[in-house]
Amino acid sequence: MTPAARAAAAIEILDAVIEAARSGGAAADTLVQRYFSVRRYAGSKDRRAVRELVFAVIRALGEVPESGRAALIGYLRAHAPEGLTLFGSGGHAPAALSAGEPEAQPGLAPDWLMARLRARFGAAAAAQAEALLGRAPLDLRVNRLKADRDQLLGEIEGAEALPHTGDAVRLASGVNVETLPAWQDGLVEVQDAxxxxxxxxxxxxxxxxxxxxxxxxxxxxxxxxxxxxxxxxxxxxxxxxxxxxxxxxxxxxxxxxxxxxxxxxxxxxxxxxxxxxxxxxxxxxxxxxxxxxxxxxxxxxxxxxxxxxxxxxxxxxxxxxxxxxxxxxxxxxxxxxxxxxxxxxxxxxxxxxxxxxxxxxxxxxxxxxxxxxxxxxxxxxxxxxxxx
CATH class of the missing domain: 3.40.50.150 (Vaccinia Virus protein VP39)
Incomplete structure (x- = not known):
């Protein structure tokens, strides 16, 4: 897929995510998987790039966008304006931009939710909301019925103990936990700290x-x-x-x-x-x-x-x-x-x-x-x- 085709794919998926948000439909992760399950021509790099773009757009926009196209335009305008040149570039690219068309505005959360976070955190509300939109780590809980944390720290590559919990270890994101012998043997469970x-x-x-x-x-x-x-x-x-x-x-x-x-x-x-x-x-x-x-x-x-x-x-x-x-x-x-x-x-x-x-x-x-x-x-x- 060309960069322009990836942008068009992101718009289609974002349209589905927006509709699901309004109607109580499937989660964004599920919608991404469904999209590519019937588009086998897309390689792993294409799937990963489109998924990362979709979630970057979702994280950047507080209010529900009017459409996937408006969402992507608003995101690119604020974070990667060079990407706007992909519109109308031919092939499988999104249609060319037109004057005055809708574009979503950056934000942390819908206004009514930000008001509640300000009531909770005061001046720190924006920082708290921004942290809520970062990438989540991958945490495991050591099962003390079968193992102890010190033992597993030496057995799971890259595992790092979290000091404020007794059983938690953190791994690098992207690890397929179910392939780890420690998971297969019931020594660990995936669980946020x-x-x-x-x-x-x-x-x-x-x-x-x-x-x-x-x-x-x-x-x-x-x-x-x-x-x-x-x-x-x-x-x-x-x-x-x-x-x-x-x-x-x-x-x-x-x-x-x-x-x-x-x-x-x-x-x-x-x-x-x-x-x-x-x-x-x-x-x-x-x-x-x-x-x-x-x-x-x-x-x-x-x-x-x-x-x-x-x-x-x-x-x-x-x-x-x-x-x-x-x-x-x-x-x-x-x-x-x-x-x-x-x-x-x-x-x-x-x-x-x-x-x-x-x-x-x-x-x-x-x-x-x-x-x-x-x-x-x-x-x-x-x-x-x-x-x-």
Whole structure:
């Protein structure tokens, strides 16, 4: 593919990404893969170059662009103006530029989201948002049921210990983790350092009964099992059958035997958890959220989020947090986690629960992790304790 043909391909993919953002369609990564799955003539260098261009454009534009063409023009105008000469250059190039045609404006996030980040971070909001749009690193969690970090640092080429976590190592981006013997043998799992810190906040101990309420495919479940030394009772629940079905294979590879996946019926979770009411030493609720702390991995998520969708997410978080609280025994711990930096999804949810439940108290101040300050995904972590 010529540079001009790559630009035209980027426009087509960006059109699909913009439409998916408006309609709730597939993620940008998936759309890139679909595009090239039916264009086998494109070589690996072409695919990589187009993908990098698409994501550079997405990261550079805060508001949802009018079209893929407007998005690329706006990006090139601001960052690589020489690329504008590709338009109308013949062959498979995009059509020539015309006077007054739309072009997207650079930005960090939609204006309404930037207002919320300014409420959270004040004058540092722009720096925090810019860090959210960098490239995410590749982090692994060492599975202490099978290995220790010092051992693996010498066995995995390029592995680097992260000082603020007990089990995290960082690799160079682009490593195919599933080809590593350490991954195949269950010695490591892919997990961002921030997610590892969130799981560690539960302070899980051997012999406890712990509920992972929104377990998904089990990333934090595996970390909890390691903290419990594979002793006790660990119930991992979710309403998404597809995600939960991926857990058993991960448990087997990691050597975890105490985790019990349990599929819940959305909206009717309380009945399925009746046996755990007031019985858990700790409950982790990693609630569905905006994902604003993970924009490095999914930068188009800024385009998907709307005030109405955020309101729905907050309502669901409040419902799940109340459900989680009902399963905590007196003296037990409740940990609320969201991979979001928006205040209404983090500290405001915890404050609402504490106002509604006099038998709960804050166990520690909010733990806020950000790419800018902590070099990991963004998380808000609230630890609470049932006192009566």
């Amino acid at each position: 921030g997610s590892q810190i969130a799981a560690r906040a539960v302070a899980a101990r051997p012999g406890e009964t712990i509920l992972d309420l929104c377990a998904g495919a089990g990333g934090k479940t595996l970390a909890l099992a390691a903290d419990m030394r594979n002793q006790g009772r660990l119930i991992a629940t979710d309403t998404d059958r597809g995600r939960l079905s991926a857990m058993p294979a991960r448990l087997t590879r990691a050597g975890v035997t105490i985790a019990m996946p349990r599929l819940l019926d959305g909206g009717r979770e309380a009945a399925a958890l009746a046996d755990l009411e007031g019985a858990c030493d700790a409950v982790l609720v990693d609630a569905p959220c905006s994902g604003s702390g993970t924009w490095r991995r999914n930068p188009e998520a800024r385009w998907r989020l709307t005030p109405a969708r955020l309101e729905r997410l907050c309502a669901e978080q409040a419902r799940l947090l109340a459900l989680a609280a009902s399963c905590v025994r007196p003296g037990g711990r409740l940990v609320h986690v969201v991979c979001s930096l928006l205040p209404e999804e983090g500290p405001e949810q915890a404050a609402r629960l504490l106002a509604a439940r006099a038998d709960f108290a804050a166990d520690s101040p909010e733990m806020l992790l950000t790419p800018h300050d902590d070099d990991c995904d963004g998380f808000s972590i609230a630890r609470m304790r049932r006192i009566g």
